Amino acid sequence: MTYRINPNLLKVPLYIAGKSVEEVQREYGLDDVIKIASNENALGPSPMAMEAARKMLSEAHRYPGISERDLRQAIAPRIHSSLDERNVIVGNGATDVIRMISQSFIFDGGEMVTCSASFPMYHLFTTMFGGKPVLTPPTPSLGFDLKAMASAITADTRLIFLCAPNNPTGLIFSKSEVADFMKRVPENVVVVFDEAYFDFVDEGADYGAGTEYVLAGRNAIVVRSFSKSAGLANMRVGYAVSKPDIIEYVHHAQLPFNNGAVALAAARASLDDHEHLKRSKQFAREEREWLYAAFDSLDLTYVKSQANFVLLTNLPMPAATLNEKLLRRGVIIRPMAAWGMPNAVRATLGLRAENERLIEALREVLKEK
Numbered sequence: 001m002t003y004r005i006n007p008n009l010l011k012v013p014l015y016i017a018g019k020s021v022e023e024v025q026r027e028y029g030l031d032d033v034i035k036i037a038s039n040e041n042a043l044g045p046s047p048m049a050m051e052a053a054r055k056m057l058s059e060a061h062r063y064p065g066i067s068e069r070d071l072r073q074a075i076a077p078r079i080h081s082s083l084d085e086r087n088v089i090v091g092n093g094a095t096d097v098i099r100m101i102s103q104s105f106i107f108d109g110g111e112m113v114t115c116s117a118s119f120p121m122y123h124l125f126t127t128m129f130g131g132k133p134v135l136t137p138p139t140p141s142l143g144f145d146l147k148a149m150a151s152a153i154t155a156d157t158r159l160i161f162l163c164a165p166n167n168p169t170g171l172i173f174s175k176s177e178v179a180d181f182m183k184r185v186p187e188n189v190v191v192v193f194d195e196a197y198f199d200f201v202d203e204g205a206d207y208g209a210g211t212e213y214v215l216a217g218r219n220a221i222v223v224r225s226f227s228k229s230a231g232l233a234n235m236r237v238g239y240a241v242s243k244p245d246i247i248e249y250v251h252h253a254q255l256p257f258n259n260g261a262v263a264l265a266a267a268r269a270s271l272d273d274h275e276h277l278k279r280s281k282q283f284a285r286e287e288r289e290w291l292y293a294a295f296d297s298l299d300l301t302y303v304k305s306q307a308n309f310v311l312l313t314n315l316p317m318p319a320a321t322l323n324e325k326l327l328r329r330g331v332i333i334r335p336m337a338a339w340g341m342p343n344a345v346r347a348t349l350g351l352r353a354e355n356e357r358l359i360e361a362l363r364e365v366l367k368e369k
């Protein structure tokens with residue numbers, strides 16, 4: 001007996017994760033392999049988060065209790081004093097939050113507008129839920145082309161994703177760029193500001209963040225993650241902040257107990273770990289600068305990043321070749337072909353020794369050319 005399939009689901013490619021350290025060790029017969037490919041925090045988890053998670057483990061036999069509410073109550077006033085738990089929804093990583101938002105607004109063939117050089121989950125979820133992804137190409141300097149995006153809005157547009165700092169470029173929007181764009185977005189369209197890398201933005205940068213539009217009552221949603229600055233990628237906690245009516249509606253797409261209390265407690269505790277956050281921000285600033293200088297010395301082209309990764313562009317050889325040669329030297333980075341950039345790779349900021357290893361490997365590979 002055959003079964004019916006969902007054609008929208010089949011259009012979503014299976015997720016192919018980057019190679020793990022263990023795979024590369026086995027495939028290339030190497031002991032010493034480093035992975036600087038997934039934009040994790042090289043400094044590790046917040047120690048306060050680890051302690052809270054350990055404590056919560058003794059409750060592992062129970063379904064999560066009040067931890068989700070605790071976390072929402074703690075997040076809201078940190079975003080703005082006028083917000084409370086009704087403004088926040090928590091998901092299994094920002095990925096799950098983006099899934100809930102997509103499922104809530106993309107139905108009945110709705111359209112989603114974003115830039116082709118951005119986080120792929122926006123268009124994958126739109127496809128999964130039977131919508132139409134509208135991807136505008138980036139500007140020559142690899143930024144979101146906000147004018148092209150505004151022109152791509154139709155009567156069927158339901159969602160717009162803005163990602164800043166953008167993955168994979170690390171670029172942000174200025175305040176006036178976002179303001180001009182928002183003037184062109186019809187009030188009924190929901191604009192999602194993916195700010196997973198928010199904490200890494202330089203203090204004092206002209207950064208057009210989304211909170212101001214949530215506070216102004218627009219149909220805007222800010223998405224953030226505990227996977228990056230808080231160093232909790234394996235705990236899978238992210239959240240969205242918006243108007244209470246939007247949050248209440250998106251709750252309909254939330255699975256019961258979508259986060260375990262161990263993860264929720266870790267995320268909650270990390271909010272108070274100002275020391276870890278400060279160190280993570282400073283680390284990103286320092287390692288970015290260190291890498292820029294090293295890339296300059298190798299004559300490599302890169303995008304100046306406001307996140308914990310750097311995109312190398314205009315490579316002197318195909319990214320796939322470069323990637324293979326780096327893998328042979330035990331260095332895992334992320335080729336960007338699947339992101340529509342066949343000539344680019346993204347390197348996450350590693351510890352200094354890891355970054356040195358990347359530069360040494362690049363130096364050898366470029367000499368071989």
Ligand SMILES: Cc1ncc(COP(=O)(O)O)c(C=O)c1O
Nearest residue numbers: 093094095119167196225227238
């Ligand atoms: C821009 C962006 N948004 C969201 C996410 C998802 O993060 P998570 O699901 O780990 O919270 C990522 C992960 O790399 C990302 O780069």
